Amino acid sequence: MHGLSRDDCERLDREDPLSVWRARFELPSGVIYLDGNSLGALPVGTRQRLDELVRVQWGEDLIRSWNGNDWIGMPRRIGAKIARLIGACDDEVVAADSTSVNLFKLLAAALRLRPGRKVIVSERTNFPTDLYIIEGLIELLGQGHELRLVHAGELCDALDETVAVLVLTQVDYRSGRLHDLATLTRQAQAKGILTLWDLSHSAGAMPIELNAAGVDMAVGCGYKYLNGGPGAPAYLFIARRHQRMAPPAIAGWMGHAVPFAFAPDYRPAAGIERHLVGTPPVLGLAALEVGVDLLLGADLRLVREKSRQLGDLCLRLVEQECAAFGFERASPHDSARRGSQVAVRHPQGYAIVQALIAEGVIGDFRAPDLLRFGLAPLYLRYVDIWEAVAALRRVMASRSWDRPEFKRKATVT
Numbered sequence: 001m002h003g004l005s006r007d008d009c010e011r012l013d014r015e016d017p018l019s020v021w022r023a024r025f026e027l028p029s030g031v032i033y034l035d036g037n038s039l040g041a042l043p044v045g046t047r048q049r050l051d052e053l054v055r056v057q058w059g060e061d062l063i064r065s066w067n068g069n070d071w072i073g074m075p076r077r078i079g080a081k082i083a084r085l086i087g088a089c090d091d092e093v094v095a096a097d098s099t100s101v102n103l104f105k106l107l108a109a110a111l112r113l114r115p116g117r118k119v120i121v122s123e124r125t126n127f128p129t130d131l132y133i134i135e136g137l138i139e140l141l142g143q144g145h146e147l148r149l150v151h152a153g154e155l156c157d158a159l160d161e162t163v164a165v166l167v168l169t170q171v172d173y174r175s176g177r178l179h180d181l182a183t184l185t186r187q188a189q190a191k192g193i194l195t196l197w198d199l200s201h202s203a204g205a206m207p208i209e210l211n212a213a214g215v216d217m218a219v220g221c222g223y224k225y226l227n228g229g230p231g232a233p234a235y236l237f238i239a240r241r242h243q244r245m246a247p248p249a250i251a252g253w254m255g256h257a258v259p260f261a262f263a264p265d266y267r268p269a270a271g272i273e274r275h276l277v278g279t280p281p282v283l284g285l286a287a288l289e290v291g292v293d294l295l296l297g298a299d300l301r302l303v304r305e306k307s308r309q310l311g312d313l314c315l316r317l318v319e320q321e322c323a324a325f326g327f328e329r330a331s332p333h334d335s336a337r338r339g340s341q342v343a344v345r346h347p348q349g350y351a352i353v354q355a356l357i358a359e360g361v362i363g364d365f366r367a368p369d370l371l372r373f374g375l376a377p378l379y380l381r382y383v384d385i386w387e388a389v390a391a392l393r394r395v396m397a398s399r400s401w402d403r404p405e406f407k408r409k410a411t412v413t
């Protein structure tokens with residue numbers, strides 16, 4: 001097998017049916033952005049939408065905008081759009097709060113739906129906030145719940161009749177390993193266990209079919225592949241069959257059946273709205289809506305196909321160009337078992353990532369030794385992967401990473 005060349009990458013770009021999408025994003029020149037899994041790029045329409053919102057809707061229409069510009073309907077409206085990205089119905093999703101807070105709300109609801117069961121199963125390598133939220137809720141409830149953490153391969157064995165909820169993230173934030181959502185959901189349900197999936201690292205990068213798989217609940221993030229902007233509101237999904245069962249864990253006025261009756265007694269809304277808490281963050285929701293609208297126009301099957309190819313290309317090029325430098329693949333080799341990111345290990349990972357950023361290639365580092373590259377298919381070219389690996393090779397060959405300024409740890413890695 002002969003090696004891959006830059007020409008091969010250019011040919012892939014010429015044949016790429018998604019190549020037109022890159023122009024829908026504002027990307028800085030001289031930068032190759034491999035961090036769209038952590039903060040999605042800026043869609044072209046966002047600037048104008050926010051400008052109009054601030055100048056006209058806030059500046060001139062003022063409080064009339066809650067009705068006149070339907071600010072009050074944003075959590076439902078945007079939720080309904082996100083529903084189409086994840087295989088849900090439009091009354092099963094709302095945009096609200098952060099992923100962490102939504103996980104808290106839904107886990108609390110799920111535990112109330114399984115009062116006799118005391119075990120929550122999750123994965124040892126799950127995203128830390130997910131584990132902290134579970135532990136924190138267990139302590140707050142004080143009802144003797146227990147978090148059972150297992151490795152991915154042991155999940156099926158861990159599912160028995162004592163388990164109330166299985167809480168998993170579909171794509172592992174470090175390795176990019178992709179869970180089989182449908183099979184795990186089926187195995188859990190066969191034991192009467194509710195499933196609560198975190199879609200933060202998968203939604204927007206691949207087709208997801210929550211209802212076809214029978215998923216009970218899900219949460220996800222607005223600022224990653226949905227391109228909603230820094231700290232964008234997150235979303236939550238509850239299958240219709242559960243919506244009337246559990247009262248909300250945080251009974252705020254926006255979840256009241258009639259918020260503007262200003263009644264002293266709480267009465268939850270009938271549907272998914274009961275999981276809204278406070279006043280919607282309108283600026284953040286508007287930016288999120290632009291990102292979601294953009295994605296709704298893209299064919300997620302093509303996005304997934306390109307994402308797999310970008311990942312294969314990246315891993316192959318690192319092997320081909322950087323074999324001498326001691327990198328070790330940390331992502332699944334088979335793209336069918338991988339999300340839209342790849343990771344390699346190196347003991348000097350942190351410094352290497354900083355040196356790469358100085359070269360204009362933005363990836364990130366995840367402790368203890370992972371270099372992580374997010375692959376957002378709508379705005380990345382195959383030739384970007386070529387250039388990124390070429391930069392990695394330069395950084396390694398010149399040992400430019402071996403400078404004190406690249407070893408100083410910043411707050412955000």
Ligand SMILES: *Cc1c(COP(=O)(O)O)cnc(C)c1O
Nearest residue numbers: 098099100127169198200201221
């Ligand atoms: C990004 C991410 C989060 C982020 O949660 P926030 O509340 O928005 O900070 C949570 N869980 C997973 C799996 C993530 O990838």
